[in-house]
Structures are given as C-alpha cells and as structure tokens.
Amino acid sequence: MGRIHARAVIDERAQLADDVRVGANCVIEGPVQLGAGCVLHPQVTLMGDTVAGEGNIFFPGAVIGAPPQDLKYDGEHVRLRIGDRNHFREHVTVHAGTLQSRSNEEAGVTKIGSDNLFMVGSHVAHDCRVGNRVVMANHVLLAGHIAVRDGAILNGASACHHFTTVGRLAYVGGLTRITQDVPPFTIVEGHPARVRACNVIGLQRAGVAAEDVEIVRRVVRDILVSDRISAAEAMAAADAAHPEHPLVQELLEALRAAEAGRQGRAQEPRREAAS
Numbered sequence: 256m257g258r259i260h261a262r263a264v265i266d267e268r269a270q271l272a273d274d275v276r277v278g279a280n281c282v283i284e285g286p287v288q289l290g291a292g293c294v295l296h297p298q299v300t301l302m303g304d305t306v307a308g309e310g311n312i313f314f315p316g317a318v319i320g321a322p323p324q325d326l327k328y329d330g331e332h333v334r335l336r337i338g339d340r341n342h343f344r345e346h347v348t349v350h351a352g353t354l355q356s357r358s359n360e361e362a363g364v365t366k367i368g369s370d371n372l373f374m375v376g377s378h379v380a381h382d383c384r385v386g387n388r389v390v391m392a393n394h395v396l397l398a399g400h401i402a403v404r405d406g407a408i409l410n411g412a413s414a415c416h417h418f419t420t421v422g423r424l425a426y427v428g429g430l431t432r433i434t435q436d437v438p439p440f441t442i443v444e445g446h447p448a449r450v451r452a453c454n455v456i457g458l459q460r461a462g463v464a465a466e467d468v469e470i471v472r473r474v475v476r477d478i479l480v481s482d483r484i485s486a487a488e489a490m491a492a493a494d495a496a497h498p499e500h501p502l503v504q505e506l507l508e509a510l511r512a513a514e515a516g517r518q519g520r521a522q523e524p525r526r527e528a529a530s
Contacts, residue, residue: 260297272309287320290339303351304332308339308369316346323350323381325399331363338369338387349379353399368405392429400522404439406461418522422509424457435519438509440471440502441479450479463502471502478510486510 259265260279268286271277275289278297287301290309295301299313305320313319320335322328333351343349352364365379368387373379377391380398386405396414397403404423415421415433425437428444428451437443442452453475458468474497478489490507497503512521 263295278315285320303335305335305337305351307337307341310340311337311343312341313343314345314347317343317348319343319347319349321348321350323353323399325353325355325381327355328353328381333381334364335367336364337367340369341367341371341373343373344377345375347373347375347377347379349373350381352382374411386423400525402522406457407437408457416520418520418526420509420513420521423505424454424461426454426457436509436513436516436521438475438479438513439506441475450475452476452480458502467500467502470497470500471506474503474506478506 259277262279263277263281265277265283266285269283270288272289272291272293274291275293277295280297281295281299283301285303288306290307292310293307295313296315298315300318302320303322323333331354333353335349335351349367350365352362354362365381365383367379367385370387371385371389373391374393376394378396379385382400383397384402386403388406389403390408392409392411394412395409398415398417400418401415402420404421406424407421409421409427410429412429413427413431413433419433419436421427421437422439424440426442427433427437430446431444431448432446433448438450440454440458441450442454443449444451453472455468455472458471474493478486478493490510493503494507513519515521517523
C-alpha cells in the first residue's frame, strides 16, 4: 500500500494500487477502485462504484462519485468511470449516473475520459460523457446527460442545459449559457449563446494543417456567422465543395443532428428514456 495518512478513512471494499497516496481526512466510501499513481490530497471524498484509472489527482474538497441529484433516483446501483491522468481541482463534484438514461447498455454510468482538467468548483452531473483533453474552468456547470467531446474548452461559470452536446475542439466563453448544441470547431459566447467564429487557435493547437484550418474557418463563417445566404444553402454548398473532407463532414453531421433533435439538441429525444 502507498502512503496512507492515519486520519484517512478507507472502506474495506476499496481497491487501491500499491502506490496510491491518500492525504489526511480523506474518505473513500464503497467499492472504489484507484489505479497506479493516483493522489488524493487532504479532504477528498470518493464514493460508490467509482473506478478511476492511473495518475488521477484529486485536490482538497473534491467529492467524486456521489449519488445523482435526480428526484427519480431511488438508491439503485449506479456507477462512475474515469480514465487516466485527470486533475480534479478543489471542490469539484462528479456524480454517478441514473438508470433512466440513454439505453439499457449505458444506463447508470457517468463517464470521463483521460487527460482532462476540471478547475475549482466545476460540476459534472449524472449521465454525462466527457471525452479526452477537455478543460472545464472554474465553476463550469454540466447538467445531466451532457456530452462534451474531445478537446473542448469551457470557460469560467459557463453552464450547459440537460442533453446538450459540446462539440470537439469547441471553445465556450465565460458566463455563457448553453441551451443548444455547440458545433465542433467553433467559438460560442453570450447569453443566449451564439457562434462568433471558428476556433482557429484550437484547431492549430490540435495539429490540423493550415490549409484544413482555412477550409473549416470559411465553412463556419458561411454557415454560422455570415448572413449572406441561408444556413441551409451554405451547408449544401459546403457539402458539395468538400464531400470527403473529414472536418467539414464532422461539422455538417453535428449541425444536422442538432436540427433533427429538439430545441437544437441532438440528444433531446433521449429525455423520454430518462423520464
């Protein structure tokens, strides 16, 4: 066993890798599993059927794996699954799933990928899916059933409505209210939110070639920023001009999915399964 402070309280059902470090006044309650290299700073609480991979760092006051804040929850067995090398800063909260979610195969689990940064006071609610290399700044709030795709950045105090999707490499401005899906590769800001531009810097940092960044920038401008032609016409033109371009097609697919959903949310029809 790694370095476990004498004032830590650890459930006998917990399974900790040999080098896990647990600070003073931490509480591990339930069949929690922690992989190699995990660190719990003082006053961290891990609960329930929570499985975390390697190298995750939990800072003081974080509460991870608590039951969902959902009035339908009635003590069922629910889960939280976390990948590797995530940082959960002070007072971050992440809740387990609910059984009234998505599909029978996915019911009851909240999932977080790897290499994410959850800054002070951010919240991941039940049944969310957070990808990899996501940054959630201070006090960002995710309601239930939200999907945040790889590389997205959500700035301070932004808040997302149930069943919304934040697209890959999207950038959400601080204090933004998200009530509809955020398209991939875009900068979204405001109250209510709207697309302001293409996330050129995010694409560049992700290693996208300059010529591809320029193509995506023009497509985002034509469809979501400019009012020179209708969005439908601009989407059709982009599809015709770039039928094999993976980033353009990813953007178009996300826009079509949001349009086919309800209130601009591709996942909204799943609400019936969660009711």
